[in-house]
Amino acid sequence: MSRNNSVGSDGFVSHRRAAAAGFTPGGLDPRGMSLDEFTKHLDVGLRKQHEQSAAWDFEGLVAFLDGVAKANPHQHITGSVGNPELLRLALQIYQEDPASREAFLEYATTSDLMRPEIARHFFQLSINAMVHWLQTHIPLSSTPGDFSQADDRLNLVRLAFQSGHTGTNELLEEAYRCVALENQLHGVAEVWFRTTLGDHDAESFERATRSAIRGASRAEADGGSPLNVRFVVGMRKMWQYTASATQTGMPVDAQALGLVTMLGRLRDGDAQTAGMILGVDSVGTDTGWRPEWQAPARTMAASQGMHVAMHFGEAWRPGELPATLLRLETLVRTGDIRQLDNSNAIFAIRDTTNPVQAYSDDEWNEIGVLQVSVFGLLIGRGIGLGINPTSNDWLTRSLRQREGWRLRHHNQPVTPGDASVI
Numbered sequence: 001m002s003r004n005n006s007v008g009s010d011g012f013v014s015h016r017r018a019a020a021a022g023f024t025p026g027g028l029d030p031r032g033m034s035l036d037e038f039t040k041h042l043d044v045g046l047r048k049q050h051e052q053s054a055a056w057d058f059e060g061l062v063a064f065l066d067g068v069a070k071a072n073p074h075q076h077i078t079g080s081v082g083n084p085e086l087l088r089l090a091l092q093i094y095q096e097d098p099a100s101r102e103a104f105l106e107y108a109t110t111s112d113l114m115r116p117e118i119a120r121h122f123f124q125l126s127i128n129a130m131v132h133w134l135q136t137h138i139p140l141s142s143t144p145g146d147f148s149q150a151d152d153r154l155n156l157v158r159l160a161f162q163s164g165h166t167g168t169n170e171l172l173e174e175a176y177r178c179v180a181l182e183n184q185l186h187g188v189a190e191v192w193f194r195t196t197l198g199d200h201d202a203e204s205f206e207r208a209t210r211s212a213i214r215g216a217s218r219a220e221a222d223g224g225s226p227l228n229v230r231f232v233v234g235m236r237k238m239w240q241y242t243a244s245a246t247q248t249g250m251p252v253d254a255q256a257l258g259l260v261t262m263l264g265r266l267r268d269g270d271a272q273t274a275g276m277i278l279g280v281d282s283v284g285t286d287t288g289w290r291p292e293w294q295a296p297a298r299t300m301a302a303s304q305g306m307h308v309a310m311h312f313g314e315a316w317r318p319g320e321l322p323a324t325l326l327r328l329e330t331l332v333r334t335g336d337i338r339q340l341d342n343s344n345a346i347f348a349i350r351d352t353t354n355p356v357q358a359y360s361d362d363e364w365n366e367i368g369v370l371q372v373s374v375f376g377l378l379i380g381r382g383i384g385l386g387i388n389p390t391s392n393d394w395l396t397r398s399l400r401q402r403e404g405w406r407l408r409h410h411n412q413p414v415t416p417g418d419a420s421v422i
């Protein structure tokens with residue numbers, strides 16, 4: 001398998017076209033350059049441009065990045081689970097696994113999606129009727145602002161993915177195969193799955209992970225163009241709506257340490273599996289979560305050479321932006337992380353055009369100080385910052401309206417002299 005034209009776990013990067021003016025490291029061939037070198041040269045180019053001009057050549061930067069092979073370092077399979085074939089496989093699991101079925105019905109009824117009298121007979125319906133019910137109740141093509149609700153609704157299928165039942169193997173293999181192929185069709189040379197495989201209990205984790213890897217490998221082998229697939233396995237921040245009773249109530253630290261141990265064991269096995277398991281991530285809501293939690297697991301993963309990514313500060317309860325930034329600062333200061341994703345909290349700036357203002361002048365000052373501090377720590381520690389502009393926009397739309405802020409433009413510096421947001 002070719003490793004050319006990819007930003008990969010092996011740390012090499014190359015690009016096809018000559019870089020745009022301002023971003024070209026003079027006389028250097030970026031092919032075969034390590035990821036660290038690439039980042040450094042990009043940063044130097046951006047700083048030079050920042051010094052020379054008050055207005056940024058943002059288009060030049062985009063043109064430069066266009067020359068780099070397409071990599072997708074942030075792929076969740078959840079957006080693709082509305083496929084009827086996958087829904088059929090999920091329903092089969094509910095039919096055969098009482099624990100998952102109960103969790104599904106409990107979620108559906110407590111979320112007011114299904115009346116209790118329907119729930120009692122739901123699994124006596126025809127398979128097509130059940131698939132249809134799922135398709136109507138998972139609003140995949142949601143409008144902006146309903147993003148978190150849409151994500152919550154995916155519990156209707158997520159519970160099947162989390163099941164320890166053997167039918168889950170087929171579901172996982174098919175799901176990861178489909179999404180890997182979708183990436184390949186879009187010309188992606190490398191995809192990193194932000195996966196919830198870590199939701200599986202010790203008994204089913206290895207089987208489930210091998211199924212997902214098998215599905216992705218089949219896509220790598222069957223597809224027309226070279227594709228590298230990597231897995232970044234999520235440690236669940238809080239346990240809600242899990243199919244496995246053993247997971248409920250287990251301290252998140254112990255759960256996360258167990259996950260890292262299992263990943264280490266898998267990486268000690270065959271070389272192909274080892275190459276595909278890139279590291280760990282975090283998944284789930286931030287509400288009520290403390291950055292100190294799972295710190296031992298993040299440290300252990302880093303010490304084993306795993307990539308440690310985090311989702312944090314995506315959304316918060318109204319009024320909690322300063323508190324979220326405080327926790328983020330703790331996380332970045334004390335955590336062993338290499339990459340921070342979807343951290344909308346550091347891009348929030350006051351929108352004076354909004355009549356609703358959740359924060360006072362003093363609070364906005366505090367927010368600004370914390371953002372500068374976090375950004376400085378990210379730069380100082382070389383922690384990559386991942387943004388997903390469309391989903392971040394959707395995810396925060398209703399929160400922005402309720403709190404009176406907007407997302408900082410990505411070419412607008414957070415601190416004077418720190419040109420790079422990439």
Ligand SMILES: [Zn+2]
Nearest residue numbers: 074076194311
């Ligand atoms: Zn994500």
